[in-house]
Amino acid sequence: MNDIISLNHISKSYQGQSVFSDLCLSIPKGEFTAITAPSGYGKTTLLRLLMELEKPDGGTITGLTGQKKSAVFQEDRLCENLSSLTNIRLTASKSDETHILTAMEQIGLYDCAKKKVSELSGGMKRRVAILRALLADYDILFLDEPFKGLDKDTKDLVIKYTGQHITGKTVIFTTHVHSEISALHVKNTISLPELSGH
Amino acid sequence: MISIINHNSNSTKIKGWSVLFWLAVWEIASRLLGQSLLLASPLTVIKRLAVLAVTTPFWQSILFSLLRIIGGFLCGVLFGTLLAIFAVNHTKFEELIAPLILLIKTIPVASFIILVLIFISSKNLSVMISFLMVLPIVYTNVRNGILETDRNLLEMASVFSLSRFKKFRYIYVPQVFPYFQSACSVCLGLAFKSGIAAEVIGIPTGSIGEHLYNAKIYLNTPDLFAWTLVIVLLSLTLEKLLLALLHVCMTYIERG
Numbered sequence: 001m002n003d004i005i006s007l008n009h010i011s012k013s014y015q016g017q018s019v020f021s022d023l024c025l026s027i028p029k030g031e032f033t034a035i036t037a038p039s040g041y042g043k044t045t046l047l048r049l050l051m052e053l054e055k056p057d058g059g060t061i062t063g064l065t066g067q068k069k070s071a072v073f074q075e076d077r078l079c080e081n082l083s084s085l086t087n088i089r090l091t092a093s094k095s096d097e098t099h100i101l102t103a104m105e106q107i108g109l110y111d112c113a114k115k116k117v118s119e120l121s122g123g124m125k126r127r128v129a130i131l132r133a134l135l136a137d138y139d140i141l142f143l144d145e146p147f148k149g150l151d152k153d154t155k156d157l158v159i160k161y162t163g164q165h166i167t168g169k170t171v172i173f174t175t176h177v178h179s180e181i182s183a184l185h186v187k188n189t190i191s192l193p194e195l196s197g198h
Numbered sequence: 199m200i201s202i203i204n205h206n207s208n209s210t211k212i213k214g215w216s217v218l219f220w221l222a223v224w225e226i227a228s229r230l231l232g233q234s235l236l237l238a239s240p241l242t243v244i245k246r247l248a249v250l251a252v253t254t255p256f257w258q259s260i261l262f263s264l265l266r267i268i269g270g271f272l273c274g275v276l277f278g279t280l281l282a283i284f285a286v287n288h289t290k291f292e293e294l295i296a297p298l299i300l301l302i303k304t305i306p307v308a309s310f311i312i313l314v315l316i317f318i319s320s321k322n323l324s325v326m327i328s329f330l331m332v333l334p335i336v337y338t339n340v341r342n343g344i345l346e347t348d349r350n351l352l353e354m355a356s357v358f359s360l361s362r363f364k365k366f367r368y369i370y371v372p373q374v375f376p377y378f379q380s381a382c383s384v385c386l387g388l389a390f391k392s393g394i395a396a397e398v399i400g401i402p403t404g405s406i407g408e409h410l411y412n413a414k415i416y417l418n419t420p421d422l423f424a425w426t427l428v429i430v431l432l433s434l435t436l437e438k439l440l441l442a443l444l445h446v447c448m449t450y451i452e453r454g
Contacts, residue, residue, distance in 0.1 A: 051357050069357050077354040081372045081452050090368050091358045116452065136358060 274332025343377030
């Protein structure tokens with residue numbers, strides 16, 4: 001059972017409100033899995049459980065031990081007072097500066113490596129957050145609505161770059177935009193409403 | 199996000215003309231009174247300062263007080279920061295020292311000075327007093343800074359399994375530094391005022407406080423004003439230096 005992440009009879013509730021009850025789910029490792037659901041169906045909760053930021057109220061999750069994680073959160077979660085280069089270097093597997101600078105240029109981030117994150121636009125911050133996740137040393141990558149807030153052209157560019165850099169890795173991706181799923185050639189799609197019985 | 203450059207942004211700028219106005223008021227008042235013993239004129243004070251400034255004891259006194267007050271200040275900053283870091287990680291310890299910190303904060307400085315004088319020599323009194331004034335403020339500010347650290351960033355650090363060093367250096371330090379910075383700039387002035395007050399009460403030989411005390415005994419306002427001017431100048435210069443130093447630290451921290 002080493003090649004899947006499996007959620008067994010998971011239940012989770014917040015302040016008496018049940019998000020999941022008896023959720024069973026298998027996510028294959030080394031593949032790209034998309035989780036789709038409209039807002040409020042627990043996509044982020046599911047990711048938080050998988051990222052081990054929260055513990056389930058009941059049930060078990062197996063297949064995560066020893067896995068190095070990386071993530072693009074719904075928020076950028078960057079260190080605002082530090083430069084974008086420092087932010088990326090913080091988690092990067094290769095801290096080589098030219099390597100990072102080349103990657104930044106490939107997703108349209110020019111001349112902002114030394115700029116503080118707080119001075120960047122929303123779309124630029126988003127791309128720094130995406131690059132930080134992609135350049136990290138990871139086994140599992142979590143993408144929680146990663147392309148939200150990017151304009152059309154930038155989004156195409158970033159999706160293309162992302163697609164090229166995640167082959168062979170376990171990627172868990174949440175979105176409610178179906179065009180993103182097809183653009184990334186996602187193999188497995190899990191629809192949460194069907195599973196959680198809403 | 200807390201803006202790093204928030205120092206003095208709301209305070210009114212001191213204009214040259216208003217300073218001249220109040221100097222003139224001072225000069226007129228002293229002439230009207232006609233008693234240079236009771237109210238020395240600005241000119242008398244400057245002249246007196248010029249006389250004092252060429253004597254060795256003048257500089258020795260400055261050195262004496264300066265070293266002790268700065269010593270107490272630095273110890274306070276160091277211990278306050280260490281205590282805060284320790285307290286955040288050990289709730290029981292935090293609860294244990296909470297009454298002490300509150301006590302130090304609320305006890306009037308004069309009571310402290312008298313109390314401390316019973317136990318230690320007046321020579322090093324100002325070290326202890328400025329230390330005690332600085333400690334609780336630095337402790338409280340740094341502790342609040344640590345507690346206010348963005349939870350989202352801490353979660354990010356946990357997902358990426360950042361090392362303890364990276365978490366400290368890149369998440370805690372940049373976020374806590376503004377709190378540390380504002381505590382330091384408040385505390386330096388406080389350390390000076392309380393340190394000198396301690397010297398006036400304890401009268402250690404060769405301190406600035408001793409000169410102030412003598413000025414009081416002999417009703418010597420030119421000396422009193424001259425020494426006060428020295429204290430103000432020292433305090434302002436040091437604050438400027440400290441802010442410049444903190445700014446350099448901030449630039450270093452942000453450069454990454």
